[in-house]
Amino acid sequence: MRPDPPAAPEASTAPAAPWSLQRQLRQRLLALITVAWLAASALVGAVVWRGTGEVLDSALQETAERLLLMTAAIPGEPDTAARLAELGAHGEFVVYQVFDAQGQLRLRSHGAPDRALHPGARRGVSQFDGWRVYTLGMPDGRRAQVAETLAHRREVMWTSLGGLLLMPLALLPLVALGARWVLDRGFAALEPARRELARRGEHELSPLRLDGAPQELRPWVDAVDALLARTRAMVDSERAFAANTAHELRTPLAAAMAQAQRLQQACGDDPDTRAAAEALVRQLARLTRLSTRLLQLARIEAGVTLRREPVDLAALVLLVADDFADAQRDGRLRLAVRDIPATVRGDIDALGIALRNLIDNALKHSGPAGQVTVRLDGAEITVEDDGPGVPSERLQALRRPFARDAAVTAEGSGLGLALVEAIARQSDAQLRLQSPLRPGGGGFAATLEFQAVTTPPP
The missing domain is CATH 3.30.565.10 (Histidine kinase-like ATPase, C-terminal domain)
Incomplete structure (x- = not known):
């Protein structure tokens, strides 16, 4: 004996959870604003990074040029540890070194090392040992190097970009409130349509009266009016059918009942014929009642209680x-x-x-x-x-x-x-x-x- 096949799983009949169009639009609008702002911030950040780097490199170059001119005009003595100690300890973001024609270190800032920032570099911008160095060499052999630590430059860049990126994120709650206010004002245009439909009875099928509806709502209003018109036409058709059927059935049923009653009277003393005639009268009476109830139900369902x-x-x-x-x-x-x-x-x-x-x-x-x-x-x-x-x-x-x-x-x-x-x-x-x-x-x-x-x- 073959086993019965497994029963097919029943399809879920649970209604779909309700969802909010306004909430969905608000979430998508905020997501779009966030993505657009991040993309714009990334593009602006790239431009700022490049532009700031050029400005800082230009400052290094200008500093190197001025240092060479100053050391040429004022020879002075080479910097020593004792002379630098007189200045006191302090933080420096930009350091410099000046070398004479013989390659001896003649001048340096407090935070600069006593060795060349980038040995072997003659001219231009380079990176060496955690420094971004601009080297300027003169034809007579003198050389100046001005440098900034790469860590400090990255810190400045990321701080600027962080403010550019994080400030809009901090303002997102205000943007969300503003978007909600804007959407509430926009969706308020749907309220007249909701009130008009809510006040109607079950069988009121006249067109919607929404003279002040926005242009975007007009296709929806026109579609609802067209649906109401089709429904009204079907209801009128059913109502006419019920009325015509009632008129058409009433006469033949009354005639059949009259004939059955005459037949009942003409049966005489024959019990079988009389019983058949009485059964016919009862069935015609039941048919009359049934047709009357059916026609009443048809009239009610067609909207007679309008x-x-x-x-x-x-x-x-x-x-x-x-x-x-x-x-x-x-x-x-x-x-x-x-x-x-x-x-x-x-x-x-x-x-x-x-x-x-x-x-x-x-x-x-x-x-x-x-x-x-x-x-x-x-x-x-x-x-x-x-x-x-x-x-x-x-x-x-x-x-x-x-x-x-x-x-x-x-x-x-x-x-x-x-x-x-x-x-x-x-x-x-x-x-x-x-x-x-x-x-x-x-x-x-x-x-x-x-x-x-x-x-x-x-």
Whole structure:
């Protein structure tokens, strides 16, 4: 028996972590500024290094020339250790030596050695034993050497370049704050578009009104307007389809029901024919209810709740309860008001459809002797019955179209709660389901909780 192949790893469905465009632009802008500044500093540093070296070499040359002229005009005595000691110890960055025609050291600075800085050098700049030496020789054999330590020259160069490179790095926090301020001001141009989209309802598909939008935002606004226009066209098409379908189906279903009822009356005493006719009437009635619910759901999903007008919840409950006058007379349906009724914004026709479906479901599933209570508590409408209820784990599934509990025997299409869920979502309301209501089981409650309510004056 061949072993089963290993199961393929499931693809990750975790949503991508949110990211900030402004933060990314700020980081890239700072990185670009830093790289550009470092590159510019390196280029300037190379130029400064070369230029400073030329200046310092020129100073060495000038010093050597002046020394030779001075020693020619003022012969003097050769420097000795005793004479140099009279000057006292002090730091020197530039040292010099002057040799006569016989090669004897005639003059030197305090820090210069008593031997030639660069033996054998006759003229020009050279480096020897840690010194940068300029040698100037005269035709009569006299020679001057002026030198600077390479360590001191490198120290001066790197100190200058370090200030050039490190000073901008110290200013980067200020640059970051400035970049954030600039980007905040730039992204503020997107705020009108965000506010315009945030204030809209679920089915408001009119074009965006952004007269002051910047030029860079216009392509995005035009693309959103084009998407809204296409969506509006599809919604209008679905709405027209629902309306046309309702009109086209109503007549043939009514005609078929009339014919089935005539057939039922014409059956006489034949029990088999009468049973078949009654079954046909029941199926046509069920088809009529199903088509009505489907068309209502199509109309709701197509945006029938687009209107937003004040709706008095107390008037809505009384209006819908009048459709169930028989149940009220039999005592199966009763109304209860716990608090001052609220006025909400919505579509009264759509809300009436939702409440009518809740009451109809409660009457059907609670049984012939069941009690149904419509409770109005401020901005909440609760339809509660004392029927057998459903398991709590099945409540969420009942919100889906054609979902019915397996233990329920009453006839139904499975569209009632799905229709109510769609209307609640489009009316900025929330549908809550609860069952069972009693410790021993049984009972079912559906609550419509509205938001953004205003209490009418007494």
